[in-house]
Amino acid sequence: MSLRIYNSISGQKEAFVPLKDGEVQMYVCGVTVYDRCHIGHARAGVAFDFVFRALSYLGYKVTYVRNFTDVDDKIINRAAEREISCDELVKENIDAFYEDMDSLFLKRPTHEPRATQYIPQMQEIIKTLIAKGLAYQAGGDVFFSVNRFPEYGKLSKRNLDDLLSGARVAVNESKNDPLDFALWKAAKPGEPKWPSPWGEGRPGWHIECSAMGRELLGEVFDIHGGGKDLVFPHHENEIAQSHGACGKPPVRYWMHNGFVNINKEKMSKSLGNFFTIREVTQKFDPEAVRLYLLGTHYRSPIDFADGYLAEAEHHLDRLYAVAHRAEKMLAGTKGEMPPEMEADFTQALEDDFNSATAMAVLSETVNSLNAECDLIERKKGDVKKAASLFAALMEIGGVLGIFNRPAEQYLNLTRKKRAAEIGMSEEAIESLIQKRIDARKAKDFAEADRIRNELTEKGIELKDSPKGTDWSILAR
Numbered sequence: 001m002s003l004r005i006y007n008s009i010s011g012q013k014e015a016f017v018p019l020k021d022g023e024v025q026m027y028v029c030g031v032t033v034y035d036r037c038h039i040g041h042a043r044a045g046v047a048f049d050f051v052f053r054a055l056s057y058l059g060y061k062v063t064y065v066r067n068f069t070d071v072d073d074k075i076i077n078r079a080a081e082r083e084i085s086c087d088e089l090v091k092e093n094i095d096a097f098y099e100d101m102d103s104l105f106l107k108r109p110t111h112e113p114r115a116t117q118y119i120p121q122m123q124e125i126i127k128t129l130i131a132k133g134l135a136y137q138a139g140g141d142v143f144f145s146v147n148r149f150p151e152y153g154k155l156s157k158r159n160l161d162d163l164l165s166g167a168r169v170a171v172n173e174s175k176n177d178p179l180d181f182a183l184w185k186a187a188k189p190g191e192p193k194w195p196s197p198w199g200e201g202r203p204g205w206h207i208e209c210s211a212m213g214r215e216l217l218g219e220v221f222d223i224h225g226g227g228k229d230l231v232f233p234h235h236e237n238e239i240a241q242s243h244g245a246c247g248k249p250p251v252r253y254w255m256h257n258g259f260v261n262i263n264k265e266k267m268s269k270s271l272g273n274f275f276t277i278r279e280v281t282q283k284f285d286p287e288a289v290r291l292y293l294l295g296t297h298y299r300s301p302i303d304f305a306d307g308y309l310a311e312a313e314h315h316l317d318r319l320y321a322v323a324h325r326a327e328k329m330l331a332g333t334k335g336e337m338p339p340e341m342e343a344d345f346t347q348a349l350e351d352d353f354n355s356a357t358a359m360a361v362l363s364e365t366v367n368s369l370n371a372e373c374d375l376i377e378r379k380k381g382d383v384k385k386a387a388s389l390f391a392a393l394m395e396i397g398g399v400l401g402i403f404n405r406p407a408e409q410y411l412n413l414t415r416k417k418r419a420a421e422i423g424m425s426e427e428a429i430e431s432l433i434q435k436r437i438d439a440r441k442a443k444d445f446a447e448a449d450r451i452r453n454e455l456t457e458k459g460i461e462l463k464d465s466p467k468g469t470d471w472s473i474l475a476r
């Protein structure tokens, strides 16, 4: 099999054929930096980070562009509300963006352009559109003429009549047709502005991505991604502008990630069920957030609730615990991922980046590795086999973006947290374990068993070995 991608514009999974053999050019719409990132941004971020890692794993040389929208109505309004400059607001939120996305272990894209660095390129496209009769000036504004572009609505599967009946006509707007959208907006007093052939002003939102994509990836590129909420009007308008200007469809594969629901309701600020990334990562381990998000295929909606994240954390505990166990037993023995596992994993990635299936392969790997470790402990195992399963675990984990920390470090960190969850300190647990050891030495096996049962009831599992007694807290 080879890579297949669900293309939003055809509504089908299609064989992926890149423009240049072995290379992928990918553009993903970034954030408008007027506020802190929320869990919806985390989903899009992690989804396309996974796509980026998967494409690289599959052997492609990927050029990945993710932009910042740093001039927009929302930025202007928020800066005014807070009585700071747009520049200050933008800087603050770009810094916060990096803190959040780094905390989730997102790989940095190849290019991270800011819209305001591409104003001349935007103006070039606008000039071309005017020259072709696809855009017109009205006062200091320039609008795209939607009815001059016959393919409008192809991505979002809307037709012009339906759009027209739903369009609101604002009386103070100077456009010819209610569906037309702004490419350039005349400056209002106090707003950021740039000189242009149509007077001082600033770009519309959609033209930004058309200009940055074209400048960094070319007139036509392989993949354009973003959240489902961007299909209309943002991506529809991007197609109209770019196709209108260069005469061909700008994007070969459109990819859109699904929404995030909170406790089965649509996440929204007005419902108050709204979480920033940092609120979530203060409560849950960031790699568990990744595991949770990747447990659902990127196109499906995902339900976000504390209980699911707690489950993902215990899943992560087990992954690290087995990795740690194997690491100690292998003592540096190296192996390579078993071919059958590699085939299963590749197949999952090639099926429209099916992270949920990829995670099933990960679970299978961790179970086999743990079983092999059991055998090695009983002197019946095969260290070479364990080493190749361990290599598979690390390789698959790497594409999912986990195992970013040494296992020992992670386990020490979470033992404290797990102990606190069951209302005990690590010291209290260890002192009970010591009492059990003393009881056994004194041959008071009844007392030793009583202590063990007490700990088991609390969810603490003991593992005795010649080196002593190790403990871990089981998933509830």
Ligand SMILES: [Zn+2]
Pocket: 028, 029, 030, 209, 234
């Ligand atoms: Zn965009």
